[in-house]
Amino acid sequence: MRRCCRWFRRHRDAGPPARRQPGVVEGFRDRHVRRRGLARLARHPGLEGIVLDLPHAGPGARAAAAARGLDDRFTAEPGDFFSEIPRGDLLLLKYILHDWKDENCLRILANCRDALHPGGRVVITEIVMDDRPTGIGPLMDLGMLTAAGSRERSLAQFDTLLSGAGLRRVAATPVQPPYVVIEAVPV
Numbered sequence: 001m002r003r004c005c006r007w008f009r010r011h012r013d014a015g016p017p018a019r020r021q022p023g024v025v026e027g028f029r030d031r032h033v034r035r036r037g038l039a040r041l042a043r044h045p046g047l048e049g050i051v052l053d054l055p056h057a058g059p060g061a062r063a064a065a066a067a068r069g070l071d072d073r074f075t076a077e078p079g080d081f082f083s084e085i086p087r088g089d090l091l092l093l094k095y096i097l098h099d100w101k102d103e104n105c106l107r108i109l110a111n112c113r114d115a116l117h118p119g120g121r122v123v124i125t126e127i128v129m130d131d132r133p134t135g136i137g138p139l140m141d142l143g144m145l146t147a148a149g150s151r152e153r154s155l156a157q158f159d160t161l162l163s164g165a166g167l168r169r170v171a172a173t174p175v176q177p178p179y180v181v182i183e184a185v186p187v
């Protein structure tokens with residue numbers, strides 16, 4: 001996770017946001033996501049954070065935000081990303097798409113596109129399989145296939161999903177291999 005942290009460090013210094021920027025931080029179950037997401041909110045008083053997840057994730061996320069004194073700028077919203085995603089400038093999807101088959105991913109991504117404020121972007125963190133995948137990639141791919149009928153994807157496969165949802169990749173930053181942070185904007 002160290003390199004992933006590096007990516008966030010680089011981007012956090014882009015300067016404080018000029019206006020209030022709601023962001024959706026998906027799936028706060030993970031302690032790392034929670035720590036980084038809340039740290040980002042703490043650093044930028046102009047940010048508002050929303051977690052969209054199933055109802056089970058709400059109490060833990062709210063408690064973590066309250067413990068940091070961030071509850072006035074943080075909302076844990078129970079919901080379904082197949083129906084509607086809260087509007088925001090930055091929509092973060094970490095380890096979400098690999099849980100789902102292509103048709104489901106297209107729906108999630110299209111809902112993200114519809115939820116973006118003008119000038120906003122979707123940021124996806126996932127394993128990206130290259131031509132000769134090594135390490136945890138193939139194992140995770142097999143695991144996702146057996147557990148959910150889904151898969152880990154190559155960058156070309158992410159591009160196909162993005163374009164099917166009316167989005168376009170503008171950056172792909174490798175973090176800790178085989179993880180990549182993909183940024184996309186509406187076409």
Ligand SMILES: C[S@@+](CC[C@H](N)C(=O)[O-])C[C@H]1O[C@@H](n2cnc3c(N)ncnc32)[C@H](O)[C@@H]1O
Pocket residue numbers: 026027028029030033052053054057079080081082093094095096099
């Ligand atoms: C693999 S976990 C990833 C969690 C977290 N982002 C992380 O990095 O560890 C997938 C998350 O998606 C949430 N989830 C599953 N179905 C959902 C749905 N239909 N709408 C919103 N969230 C959902 C789960 O509750 C879970 O927190």
